[in-house]
Amino acid sequence: MNTRRFFLRNSALAMVGAGAAPLWLERALYAADAPSPRKKILVAIFQRGAADGLNIVVPHAEKRYYEMRPTIAVPRPSQSSERRADAAIDLDGFFGLHPALAPLKPIWDDGHLAVVHAAGSPDPTRSHFDAQDFMESATPGLKATADGWMNRALPRADAAAPSSPVRAVAMGSVLPRAMRGPNSAIAVQNLSDFQVRNAEAAGAFQSMYADSQDATLHAAGRETFAAVSLLQSIQKRRYEPAAGANYPKGRFGDCLRQIAQLIKADVGVEMAFADVGGWDHHVNEVGARASEGQLATRLADFGGSLAAFWTDLGDRRQEVAVVTMSEFGRTARENGDRGTDHGHANCMFVMGGGVRGGQVYGKWPGMQQEQLYEARDLALTTDFRDVLGELVKGQLGNRDLSKVFPGYAPTPRGILREA
């Protein structure tokens, strides 16, 4: 483990902590060619508001889908040049991507993007709040769980080597439920703003928090200042995403761009989290055509950002896996307002260098009346913890899944090439 890079990283930390890092050290930190056994990284994306999985990865060979959604279904894949832009993009003859997710298709074709359909939380709740809570605690039905699955999934820090203060990073102003818990994890709204902007005050604050009798604020302060030093050290130069990585304007693209920056700067990130809202389409989910309207707009941002992230990662793809989730799916039938209401199972994406992509995982439950959950929603065939469990083991190297998912034994689905 005591490689050159590892040594540099720790020395850099020490020096930055003391005041200034010499230029060579930063360069060394930036150097991408220095060989080192890097840790794998897990990136979790939460689509808050219950995304409509049936219109995201469309079961276009399912006749019932079109019967139940007469005005908002995504049309079957089409070869016709005028209709193609509004039709599903075929994946495997049964499923297709929403047309706004076209940027993800090349990743699928390269075998680095997988879909798990009819996946999600087995809890029957249709409350956003509860379902998000359950998905982030990863203990469906148990509200008393105090910490989140990502926090529990963090491998135990190596006692011999200090762990990075930014090993778990969530983009946003508050730490998400999934990352809350006893292990240190930080919320970062914007990398460049992550500092006390007045040097005199910074020193004073640092010692006040260090001296605080309040245990939680003391710990939060220490964590904050260690992370500030490290993040400032990687920002002496402006971050340029890799050629062709065109992040859409907006919060989600910004979040993924900064996660890529952190990964490429080798500061010891092991897991990252970003969320993206605006999926609760009770009314007018789809515009005049499938490629227009609220869902299409959200998906263009979602897919475009993920694709840019993938391009940006370049030779770091091998280490990274991204998983997406949303608290529950939406009703199989459209409602009276050209929207959909709160449903049950959903689809998840898994993207990464080690992912056995180009296929849709999970048993398709069908959409006949008697096959629907409570006669209204897509039934669940894959517990989201099966997907997360495989990633926790394969990406984070944490084999103690019974601690991460108490009361549940995840079944790996073979999504990773080596788990």
Add this chain to the structure above:
Amino acid sequence: MERVQALGIKKWIDLQLHPQRIPENSALAAKLAPLDTLYMSTAQMLRNYPSPQEVKAMVAGKLPFPDDPDKRMMVDRLAARLQKATDQDGAKPRTVELAALLEPQQLRILRGGTPQEKLELFNSFPQERQDQLLESMGQGMRMQLFAAAGPALRRRIESANGPQSMVAQDLMAGKLFRAVYSNRQLEEVLVDFWYNHFNVFLEKGADRYMVTAYERDAIRPHVLGKFEDLLRATAKSPAMLFYLDNWESTGAQSPAGLRRQRGLNENYGRELLELHTLGVDGGYTQKDVTEVARCFTGWSIRQPQQTAEFEFNPRMHDEGEKTVLGVRIAAGGGIGDGDKVLHLLAHHPATAHFISRELALRFVADDPPETLVKRMAATFLKKDGDLRAVMKTMFDSPEFWSRGAYLAKMKSPLEMVASSLRATNADVDFAFGLNNQLNQLGQPLYRKVEPTGYSNSGQEWLNSAGLLARMNFSVALVNNKVPGVKVNGASTAEGVKLGSPDFQKK
């Protein structure tokens, strides 16, 4: 603080429980007076601060023009700009180039002059040309003029890009001014608590114009009144009906439903049970959610883009029999179905417990003692949901005064900002700088998207990004770097106190 000491804490609390007995701070009235949308009905706002949509409706004769001649002029100008945009197939209203409105010498002053020179030049133009100039200026130039301007001009500068934005600006300014200047502190905290409890997201479509009346007319009058009145006021408010989609919810067998215009929407029914009354563990089922939603079909909004008032539309109502929490609601009840549900929920033991726990969570500790919650809930049930009595029970309880409850909770960003401003005796001239700070601190006002509102637990705010934002705000405040706020004679050292661990707790 001096006032609290002079009165004694118990007396002070008792007075706070009767806010109308507390003379209000005259400085507050002066700050609030120019925020005229705070005193308008939704219909008046739509006319006087129209969005492009309303301007188009006025031009088409579907909405009356504003009476005020200045505002009428503004609408005419907006209409002309919109027309031009339509002609050019552009999506946004086009503005005139600044160079076309000014002599080169004048342009130079606006670009490079001192604030005073800029203001003098600007004031030399007639009002209509001034408004044209404001619309044509970039954000930066406008802000420089803003810094030098007096209150009336500031308002025109702020509304230059779109008058509709003033509604939100006024709302946020009103909240911040009250938080800093009001003598009726408990009432303000309770308005914040109950708005958050019955959260509505300001930026959901028509809610941009409805939230002002919602907070003023549905929340504020009831925060120390009967819970049932508060609940009913929110249930009938256009803001809530729009936010949780109930205004469109239609019974499948109703005349409107049979014509297949619309269907049942469960959104309000669910949040009413889970978030507003019983709480998520309150013992209801999915079936109850659907039945409640059926009861509220037809609770709708008359002309959301015009009068925006509550109306019951019998053509949308499901007239069948319903059963809610085991209680049978006979067929043909009309608007009475919803009223029965509200009455049932407002007197339910689960509601009493849930509301009491949320209040204790906000006022006492992140893990409030169950003995305290039970005592409050008992008062709630005994006193017909009298919220003043529930608060009094809480304040009279030993748990409230225990050592464990002192400095037990992390302040919310709003509490932290308000207490910093009060502690430094800051003068707040205008509020949008503070509002931007609150966005950074993680609590954008009136803009929590989820119906849950912000968590009442202090843990919500304990994280690195939030801590850093607090430290940065403290230093910026005392160095007079927050636009619109002036602090006299404070040093960075004082700012460090505001950002210190102790000051984050309450």
